[in-house]
Structures are given as C-alpha cells and as structure tokens.
Amino acid sequence: MRIGLSGWIMGGVLLSCAAVPALAEYGDVVLNRRAEAEGMPPVIFPHWFHRIRFRCKVCHSELGFEMRAGANDVTMVEIIEGKFCGLCHNNEIAWGPENCELCHSGRPGLEPGIRGGNATAGPGRW
C-alpha cells in the first residue's frame, strides 16, 4: 500500500490535532476582539443552539455574517441598532441586548476564534 508523502503529512496534521484536549462544543465561537478591552467578559456564540432554530443562510446570507471567524467586526452599537445579532436579539425573537451576561459569559482571557469539541480537534473516534 502506497501512502505517499501527502498521506503522511495529512496523518501528521490530524494526529497533532488529536493531542489537543477538546472541551468546548463543536462550532463555539469566542468573540473577544473588543469585549475585554472595553471591560466586558468575552462573548461565547454557540452554533449548535442557533442552528436548531435558524438555517445557516439566515445569518450568513440575510444578516451579513461572513463565514470566517474574525471577519465580522461587530459592535454593541450596531447590535442595539438592530444589525447583526440585534436583528433577533431585540426582546421580540430572542433576549434583548440589555441581558449582557447571557452573551458575555466567557472566562477572562480567552483568545477570539472558533473552537470545537469532540472530533474537531482531532479524530475522537480513532
């Protein structure tokens, strides 16, 4: 059986991922470009919770969220004005922006980015 160079490199990448313990739920996003610098805990956005209720296209097409962690520079002013999260988080569809602690629920010092649990950070079933 010929695995080839690409196969070995691929295997190495997957194995190196496997060494990272994964606790967060698959697709959780940490938003902390602004939060802590402005005195609030980081925001944890759970994809799993939202996709039960909305298809990807609602937020990533109609609302204008880019499908890349770090590509959406969202401010609280925009949310309060009804843009981005604020389209639903307005006390009509979901809790309003005055419920700070429900979104700003992260531990201090978290790096922004998308996190995963289970097999994201490696082949959990291998």
Next chain:
Amino acid sequence: MKGLCCLFLSMLMAPAIQAYEPKWNSLKQDGLHDPEGPGIDTLQEPSEALSVLPPDTTGNQVNWMKALDEGIINPRTNFRPETKVRLRDTDVLFKETGEMPVVRFPHLPHTQWLDCRNCHEKLFVSKVGANPVTMFKILQGEYCGRCHGAVAFPLTECNRCHSVPRSRLGE
C-alpha cells in the same frame, strides 16, 4: 497488505464503536464559559438540546441532516418574507482525488442550510473543474474547510465525501 491493515484497524476500532455513547460537556466545564458567571444557569445546556436529536459520532454528535430530513428540527429558512429560499438538486463529482474514491458533492443538502451566494462566487466558481480544491487547502479552512472541520462534519470522516468508488464510474 491493504486488507490486513483494514482488518487490524477495524479490530482496534470495534470496541470503541460499540461503546460509543454521545456525551456533552456542561457549559461550566467547557473551558469557555465562566462557571461563576451571573448568566450561566439561564443558558441552555448542550445535553438538553442535543441528546434528543439523531446521534452521530463526530462534531456536535448530532446528525444534523437527519434531524432536518425527519422534521425533528425545522429551523427558519429566511428572516425577511421577501427573501427567496433557493434549493438546487444537482451533484458535482470531483474526480481528481488520487487513490481515494471520487468525491460526490450533493447540492441539495447544502442548499437546505445555505444560500447559493454563501459559496458562489467567493469560495467556489460556478463552473465544474474550475476550482483547484486540495485537501491541504481544506485543512487550512479554505473551500469545503470553511464549514467542514468547524461547524459541519469534520475532515476525519473521509468516506462521507469520498463516497463514489472509481469502479462505479466505469473508468
């Protein structure tokens, strides 16, 4: 040799597969949420929402397509009434896959979640053969890797994409 390797691997994996039971970390133990945070007890726990959905062995440990197809979940397709909800039911075959089976990309399940413009023309040009997709780029989060490995089933699931044996293509 290949057969022996497969046999050995499947013997190794068999107990793990039989014993597999989905288990979700609580928010207080997920390494992200502050267990002392004032809102933590108000938030829904993953186990409460996900344990009632069709199980899977990877990702959120939920088979999201099955949950959708069986009507167990019915997430909203659009926010504004005037938004056109577009579906497409064509398959694309990616045949340049080396020694791996050919990749069959089904538009239908993808468009059940996504709109055309989520992928076209930014991630993929709408022309068969015009997208230089490689596994390296996917592993780096490009092309399919935008979602697969982040929010859709991860890259450890080779055969879910590499699903068409060459023998079936008659080549």
